[in-house]
Amino acid sequence: MHGSSIVLRNVCLEPFDSGADTVVIEGQYITAVDTWDQLQDALPKTANFYDCAGKTLLPGIDDSHLHAYLLGRQLFEVNVGPDRCADAQSIRIALKSVQDKYSGWIRGHGWVNGRIVGSGPEGTVAAADLDDVELLKPIVLSDFSAHQAWCNSLALQLAGITRETPDPSGGVIVRYADGTPTGLLVDAAVALVTKLIPKPKQTERLDALRAARDTLLSHGITSFTEPGVGPGASSLGDGSADLILIDDYKTLAADSELNLRVNVMLLFGGLGGTSVDHVREGLDDFGAPEFTDQPNFVNVSQLKIFADGIPGSRTAWMSEPYDNHGHGSLTLAGGTDAERLETLKGIFAAASKRGWQMGFHATGDATTSALIDLLLQNRSQADKRHYVIHGDFINDEDVARMSESGLFLTSQPSIRWFVSRNVESIIGAERSSKRQQLRSLVKAGVPVSLSSDAPVSTPDWKLSYAAAVSRSLRTEPDYTDNQKLTPLQAMTAMTQTPAKQSGAAAWRGRIEPGYVADLLLLNRRIDFGDDPWSVMESSVQATFVDGRLVFGEI
Ligand SMILES: [Zn+2]
Structure with a gap:
């Protein structure tokens, strides 16, 4: 279908646009978005016209933290x-x-x-x-x-x-x-x-990527950030996400087989004990970041750093104590909090000097405070789109500071929904209920993305949407609080904001002329004013990437 123009008529673009009903695609780009009445006379007769019967058309989902x-x-x-x-x-x-x-x-x-x-x-x-x-x-x-x-x-x-x-x-x-x-x-x-398990062969790795691709496209995901490829991934899952995976992604892209846009994050040092040397040597071995701000399929320009652990194992660094009176700590190299903070500063300096964007795994409030401090001390890095991954617990006083620091946040509402109150006995009911203060952060101007962290949670963005807009819990479907996102905020957090985080805000994440035609068509019209969980009843009918139909049919 590449080459000839495609006209999608009778589409519903809510919650982004309630006026237009027609989208025109030429080659890889969207070239017009307006009403049928405005557009019909100017359209070439040779175009492929599709009447979408009022179904919802959305920008392709950009999952900013997904282990494909x-x-x-x-x-x-x-x-x-x-x-x-x-x-x-x-x-x-x-x-x-x-x-x-x-x-x-x-x-x-x-x-x-x-x-x-x-x-x-x-x-x-x-x-x-x-x-x-x-x-x-x-x-x-x-x-x-x-x-x-x-x-x-x-x-x-x-x-x-x-x-x-x-x-x-x-x-x-x-x-x-x-x-x-x-x-x-x-x-x-x-x-x-x-480390003892035999490493998968190239064919096995490519098969894994193809299987992931098919799953993601079936959910309408068209871009994602692959968090953690490199020697540090040896303790993640089956430990086989080594640097060779970058070649595998490029192989699929070169054969026009990838059909997904990926930002790869490098991981050195691993889930704990990362030192400045790990990062410095790893980045020097790899070479310069590979990034373009033009439409493409594979960028390698981000560094993942495990700055702390998770509350369930009391390894998140918290300002208030756990039930066992400990506070957790940064999980970077060092014997004391002061030494580990020095490591954090050293890693930040080494990676920023080499031009890398950083994403920090941080769940405890003390870790995010330390990251905000670091950014406020390095103002020249405020526009480099560094971000916090998870950020489950953030102090009220840090919300405005975080916005000022320039840090982005990638949050996982579906994980909060899934685990519900599982850490209440460890951190207490009050702190547990303040997990993911999404509304406060968005209101303060922090660029917040919603991601799945698949396979930790399902890659289905509809669950992230419903969890963020309802704030309910798996174990308490009627639970809610004052941190709900609006439908528009939630959808923005899965399209425009992650595109911005990935340095792609100028060309993906929106249904507007000049943007790439990365789109998903649902099998029905979503009423975004309805119960957010009703979205779960819809499914993806068709997914377009770069102007090509890559899943389903219209
Ligand atoms: Zn993850």
């Missing part, structure tokens, strides 16, 4: 998530049924802390829960967040993990009281096992 490769890899693993397996027994049954398909390691994913009760300390999952005379292969199962690995005894044995093995910097080997490892590995410790 991990998502694709998981399609080739055993799903042991809560929808499939309710307890350890059902997980063993699921693994036994597939073990013959795996020549070496059995890999799975999706279990959720607290929903599977294991035989480890405080009910955590343990190797003993997987050991079974009929399961004779090494097993490693990532949790839904991809930050923890649950291994059987054979996997621990092959990795040589014993009582004597020290915790790696930035990671924890969970142990019984006598020091024996339980089989649960957290953050940087995950790499002790994943």
